[in-house]
Amino acid sequence: MGKEIYIIGSGFSSLAASCYLSKEGYNVTVLEKNDTLGGRARQFKKEGFTFDLGPSWYWMPDVFERFFADFGKKPSDYYILDKLSPGYEVYFGENDSIKISDKIEEIYEMFESVEPGSAKHLKSFIDSAKANYETAIKDLVYKPGISPLELVNSTTIARVTQFFSTIRKQVRKNIKNDKLIEILEFPVLFLGAKPSNTPAFYNFMNYADFGLGTWHPRGGMFKVIEGMVSLATSLGVKFQVDANVDKIITDGNNDVRGLLVNGKEIKTDLVLSGADYHHTETLLNENLRQYSEKYWAKKTFAPSSLLFYVGFDKKIENASHHTLFFDTDFDKHAEEIYDNPKWPTAPLFYANFTSMTDKTSAPEGKEAGFFLIPLAPGIEDTEELREAYFEKIMNRFEKLTNQEVRKSVIFKRSFCVKDFEQEYNSYKGNAYGMANTLLQTAFLRPKIKSSKVNNLYFTGQLTVPGPGVPPALISGKIASDLINKNHK
Template sequence: MNIVGRFSRPNRQPADTRPHAVIIGAGVGGLATGALLGAKGYRVTVLDPLDEPGGRAYAHRQDGFVFDAGPTIITAPWLFENLWRDCGGRMSDDVELRPNAPFYRVRFDDGTVFDYSGDRAAMEEQIARIEPRDVAGYRSFLDESRRIYEVAFEQLAHKPFHSLLFTAKTLARLVRVGGYRSVYSVVSKHFRNDKLRTLFSFHPLLIGGNPFSATSFYCLIAHLEGKYGVHHAIGGTNALVRGIASLVTRNGGRIRLNEQVVEIETEGRRATGVRLASGEKIAADIVVSNADPATTYGHLLKAHPRRRWTDAKLARGDYSMSLFVWYFGTNRRYDDVLHHTMLFGPRYKGLLDDIFRSQRLAEDFSLYLHRPTASDPSLAPPGCDAFYVLSPVPNLQSGTDWSAAAERYRRKIEKRLEDTILPDLSRHIVTSRIATPVDFRDRLLSWQGAAFALEPKLFQSAWFRPHNKSEELENLYLCGAGTHPGAGLPGVVSSARIVADLVPDPATILSGQWQEQAWRERPQ
């Protein structure tokens, strides 16, 4: 049965003759693409199997608590302000973003605490307490982070890498900022102390990367955060999602929920629409997939001959880690716990080797604890706190039986939190739910349960990542975490803008001129 989401508007007007863009997936990337294409003049239909928009940025509502399912850290707020502007609105009319100060509290296994912020004087004072000689290294690291940012983010994050010629022209810039190095190797060049090396290299984990193999482009995050800050949305990140969804519908787009796409329809080497699980076929002038690229090519185009993203190539890819997430609410408040807390375990490289290389579920872990009620008490009943705690774990290639392991793992995390920053936690939990790599595979349709699609290594980035303009079919475009520029809220919004710039002008579709143009501009 077709179910039209509550964000859809009934169409009682004459038939809409605008070119039709069908978007697979109502994650942030898919919604942002739909909003931009609607503003550009397309008739937009967004399809998603969940009952609410958001994808990984879904919200769970349970027992009076609101839990953001996934992303909680908002950087580069101007990207969202520009999205609203280009769709004819103002973000401040729909969503309120507020800064976090400090950005995070970091707790090391020995109890050392570091408040990570954009205040350079405060940062240098804390660094000096750990290793005075590394204050100079902090300054030089920020200089290098800025140089990487100016190339990798300002110049290249919003440009499509579907052309070998463009890639060749930018190669010198990529080499100049050291993209062949890992994040950890760059950080280690500036810092002597192991704690500080961990502190300034962990950021790739927020987007599915291993600091020991992720390209050093991701060192730009330090400058990005320092320049624009770390923010949260009042009402949770899903309030930002709902705002972007409203941009889609106010320009006449439709968001159809509880609708799963099972195949991209093709004719020759062109995408012509999609087929739903119900059997309904929806014709389209262009198709945009916000799904995991491996799912797009390996499932939605499984019957279509593919030249680059074959089943064998998909199987050889290195996929990101997955996540174990425990959402819980307490009947008391923990007012000394910040909005964002990182709790590092006893091992760093060894744990990451277990997750990314050995594909082994380790006995120890590092955790990210999210307490949104530190900033927005409305997300829990009065006097209560809402939390989620996230642990990086191997994806489903590990063979872990999560039906047997999940509760034991949750209890270990509960004890760790209780022993460190949430005393008496077990006595105060009043609501609880978990998500494992199986949920990422079955609910979010992520390949191998990987939480962030392909791992962001050098040879799985830029030109080597699935292109925003498909190499396999005309009229097919990709947005979201699995394509260029990568995961994270800034990355998926940038991917939406790339797609909006790549698609043909609706007027050329109506005139019939676009097919010849598309053939000339096809990815090499």
């Protein structure tokens, strides 16, 4: 008879861990506080429109392939992937945009046309990024973050200086055009920190971007969730929705004895939490929490977001599936997220129109629009502020893309700091977890295994390896491997 393990939360990391643990013979039950599975990657449907509530970028396809291959499967067994062409588009001003091709040679040509001589520097930069990507994926990101020695091998020693320089310094060393600089600094925003605070080693995100391309699962990111749930179910994992965990119950030896779920006690041998790390520790008696409120307050968190899900009654022009609006001061917005937290003066924003490439996401002749403004976590959140910022970005969107769209809005739904707190128990309403700065990398992140409570483990974006969907899949594997090592 296998050991009983309950997993709190049903996001990517929890689902990945549930598959690995069930395969190893554990009796696995996943508890989800909301009424649908998927964590932040849930789905919203209205009037024939379908939106992913959270993640919308499918990068690093090899990580997804590796996950499914561990079970003798392929992503194509569960969903259809389309490579986007262009991968995305970036607006810098009125009728002034650059499309990022899905072919690396065309990206080199575009750089050269904007800044003569830049192509050779970009090739060198991408060669370095590819080598770092291979090092990261093979040697680093699948490590459990227990010891600094995990980072030490002949490959990383050769690259040690890259941990003490930054993406910003590396990018700006040879590339001088502001537009090209912003394109190269953009991918590290997925890691939740400013380019000036992100180690240069993380340029592997640029290889993920230019080298591996941007993909879209037909039907949306939720198709990946459905595929993982299907796999987990076939392996024997059980799921419970509307299952709110009120307390983690321990005995006098600081062993997990059970959970209080919707007021009812459930016995278990082990608990793995894919829910917010800070929130999970509040489910314990105070003396059993590893990290104090002071600890969390000092950490650099990735941004929160103001999101809008908008149904339009016409097709949108002059935009791509993924469109970034960098027509305002990048550094000023970053400062208002990280250094002087406030509602941004003139925010950068992102728009996603899945229905441009995926007919399943909107009725014919209509468009599904997803808009995102990065915000400082923990700031004031009111309906009035949300509405004011919708007007701000709509004004700019219309002007930059030279079209009128507001009169075509059928409906809109917003999601912001308060919702992240209420729906996901997210610390300060952050959207992406804890940033990957130098002092918050690998063994310097919150630990997967609790040091105070036996049989309690963590997975997800606040522990190793960090923010993002591919890292969440990896985190689920790391956590399950550690549990298996300690309890098999």
